[in-house]
Amino acid sequence: MSQVLFDQPAVSEAKELIESQGLRFEPELDDLVGLYEDGELIACGARLGYVLKMLVVAPSHQGTDALGGLITQLIRSAISAGHDTVFVFTSPKNVASFKALNFRLLVAHDQTALLEHGPGLEAYFASHDSQITQGHNGAVVINGNPFTLGHLGLVEQAARQVDRLYVFIVREDQSIFPFAVRFRLAQEATAHLRNVTVLDTSRYSVSAGTFPSYFLKRLDDVAKAQMQIDLLLFAQRIAPHFNVECRFVGEEPNCETTAAYNKLMAEILEAHAIRCVEFPRILAGGLPISATRVRQAFAANDIETLRGLVPPATLEFLQSPLARPIAERLRS
Amino acid sequence: MQIRRKASAGTMQSSDLMVVVEPSDTLKVEIESTVKKQYEHLIRAQISSTLDELAVSTGHIQVSDRGALDYAIAARVETAIRRASGE
Numbered sequence: 369m370s371q372v373l374f375d376q377p378a379v380s381e382a383k384e385l386i387e388s389q390g391l392r393f394e395p396e397l398d399d400l401v402g403l404y405e406d407g408e409l410i411a412c413g414a415r416l417g418y419v420l421k422m423l424v425v426a427p428s429h430q431g432t433d434a435l436g437g438l439i440t441q442l443i444r445s446a447i448s449a450g451h452d453t454v455f456v457f458t459s460p461k462n463v464a465s466f467k468a469l470n471f472r473l474l475v476a477h478d479q480t481a482l483l484e485h486g487p488g489l490e491a492y493f494a495s496h497d498s499q500i501t502q503g504h505n506g507a508v509v510i511n512g513n514p515f516t517l518g519h520l521g522l523v524e525q526a527a528r529q530v531d532r533l534y535v536f537i538v539r540e541d542q543s544i545f546p547f548a549v550r551f552r553l554a555q556e557a558t559a560h561l562r563n564v565t566v567l568d569t570s571r572y573s574v575s576a577g578t579f580p581s582y583f584l585k586r587l588d589d590v591a592k593a594q595m596q597i598d599l600l601l602f603a604q605r606i607a608p609h610f611n612v613e614c615r616f617v618g619e620e621p622n623c624e625t626t627a628a629y630n631k632l633m634a635e636i637l638e639a640h641a642i643r644c645v646e647f648p649r650i651l652a653g654g655l656p657i658s659a660t661r662v663r664q665a666f667a668a669n670d671i672e673t674l675r676g677l678v679p680p681a682t683l684e685f686l687q688s689p690l691a692r693p694i695a696e697r698l699r700s
Numbered sequence: 701m702q703i704r705r706k707a708s709a710g711t712m713q714s715s716d717l718m719v720v721v722e723p724s725d726t727l728k729v730e731i732e733s734t735v736k737k738q739y740e741h742l743i744r745a746q747i748s749s750t751l752d753e754l755a756v757s758t759g760h761i762q763v764s765d766r767g768a769l770d771y772a773i774a775a776r777v778e779t780a781i782r783r784a785s786g787e
Contacts, residue, residue, distance in 0.1 A: 436713040436766065443764075447708060447720060452762070469712055470732040470764045485764065487730065 374441050377402035382412045382422075389424045392582045397421075398449065401441040403434055413438045418451040418571065421580040423458075439469050443485065453486030455571065457597070459583050475600040479584060479593045482574070482601065492570045493609055499565050503531030506614040507607065509573060510535060511659070513543040514682050515553040518618060518657035521650035523558055526616035529645070532563050534610050539568040542577050544663070544694055549685065556681035572606060574598035591625070595632050603640035614643040621649065621656060652676045666691075667698040703759040707783035710768075710776035717765035717773060719780040724760040727751075733765035746770045750777040759784075 382400055383393040396416050403411040411434040413423035420442050425434045446454045456466055460481045463473055471483035506526050510519055527533040537554050541547045551568060558564045571578075579594035581587065606612070615637060620626040630646065637644045649656035657677050665673040666686050674683055685691055706722040717733075729751075731743055743765060750773070751761075761777070768776070 433714045436711065436716075440711040440713065440718065443712065443718065444708060447706070452720070468734060468766075470734060470766070472732075485732075487762065 373404050374437065375402055375404060376400055377409050377412055381409050382414075385409055385412055385426060386422050386424050386582070388426075391422060391424060392584075394422065394580055394582045399442065399445040401438055401445070403437055405429070410434065411438055413442055415442050415445055415449075415454070416580070417449075417578075418446060418453060419455045419457065419578060419580060420446075421457065422582050423456070435465060436469060439485075451486075453484055453488045453491075453571065455578075456483045456485075457481070457580055457583070458483070475597060475604055477593070477596050477600060479589060480597050482597055484571075489572065489605060492572065496567055499534075499567065500610060501532045502611060504613050505532045505534060505611045506530035506616055507534045507536060507602075507610065507612045508616045509538065509569065509602070510554065511538045511543060512545075512550045512554050513659045514545045514550060514662060514678065514685070515557050516657050516659055516662050516678050516682065517652065517676075518650045518659075519554070520557050520679050521657075522616060522618050522647055523564060524561065525647055526614075526645070527561050527564050529616075530563070530614060532565060532611075533561075533616075534612060535564055535566045536569045536573070536606075537566060538573050538575070539570050540573065540575055540578065542575070544697060549690075553679075553682050553685060557679040572601055574601060591628070592632070595629050596636065599633055599636040603637055603642055607640070607642055612642065614645060616645050616647060618649050618656075619646050622658075663698055667695055669695070701754045701756050701781055701785045703756065703781065703784040704786050705784055707780050709779035709783065712764060712766060714766050715768055715772070717763055717768040717776050719776045720762045721780045721784045722760050723784075724758055727756075727758050727761075729761045729763070731763045731765065733763070733767075735765070735767050742770070743773060746773045747777055750774045751781070754778060754781050756781055 386393050397414040399415040401413055402409050410429045411425040414421055443454060458481055460476050463481045466483045471485045474482045474484055508522060508526055512519055523535055537551045539547055555566045574594060574597050576594055581590040584590055584593060617630055620630055634644045662677050703721055703723045708720045710716055710718040712718050729747055731740055733743060
């Protein structure tokens with residue numbers, strides 16, 4: 369009788385199985401789970417944060433319920449780590465397998481499918497129920513690291529063109545200014561605008577940091593696949609729910625990645641009958657205001673320059689003791 | 701019984717269900733199931749009946765079901781509740 373058990377495989381063992389199935393091994397992970405039968409690794413999968421990835425079953429065991437066992441371990445691991453909802457980014461051919469495990473398809477394109485398990489998008493919408501209004505609404509998606517006069521200018525101009533403007537602050541906490549601070553500064557700076565609602569993106573803004581590429585054949589496909597998933601999620605799921613007909617962005621003169629994203633955004637949004645409006649950047653001292661400029665001035669303790677770049681709430685925070693650790697990290 | 705902390709029971713394997721419970725001010729039961737269209741009402745009824753037996757009146761109960769039979773639903777829900785009550 370075969371003995372089946374779950375254990376944490378050696379990275380080399382997992383890597384071998386994953387690569388044997390034509391996938392790439394990504395070393396960033398919080399948990400790695402393996403299914404063993406008679407001492408042999410026949411299936412494995414990993415979790416990084418709330419994202420499950422590199423789920424593979426050896427050909428000899430495909431058609432059994434190995435995936436169900438793996439998913440159980442990974443979901444339990446995710447719950448212990450505080451994640452009620454988990455994501456899977458995978459090849460579209462695997463969608464049916466995950467749907468059989470109660471995963472719901474969020475969006476897909478020819479290279480990538482995104483599925484989730486748990487309270488997910490519905491719970492996110494339910495939590496913002498009271499903030500949905502009918503009408504011709506707009507959206508901006510901002511990281512706000514920190515919130516600048518450039519962001520404020522974008523929001524003010526956009527708000528004039530719509531019934532309600534939703535300002536989505538990126539929830540992912542990978543920026544030097546923590547999410548809680550970024551969110552609060554956005555709220556305070558826009559408090560005077562009656563038709564502006566500030567909310568967070570939750571998991572539904574897919575950054576390069578979140579998007580795993582283990583299942584993509586070529587590494588040069590990754591950025592585009594990630595941006596497409598992010599934009600499809602916005603166009604197909606987020607915008608319709610908030611009655612958003614228009615998304616506003618600032619022009620991107622410097623960063624190639626952002627410029628590429630804006631270009632793809634125009635294409636994808638237009639294809640979904642959502643307008644995409646680019647505003648010229650607000651200038652200070654002849655140069656576009658950017659969060660990068662603000663962080664530089666902040667690290668250099670240049671209060672006079674900061675005064676011309678950020679709204680009062682941000683300036684107040686930057687001068688407060690709470691901001692000192694951030695300044696130190698910027699300087700190191 | 702009182703749900704005092706988050707707890708889970710069960711698996712995502714075929715014919716089983718995974719149950720996650722956590723404290724809440726109200727009673728909310730959320731069901732995902734591979735046979736949701738056909739059997740959601742029966743699954744819900746079994747969960748309610750088990751909660752009644754354990755005298756649970758509040759809690760957030762999430763179920764991910766893969767075609768479990770009634771006795772399996774009862775068993776997993778009860779285990780999750782007992783783990784959550786700290787008894």
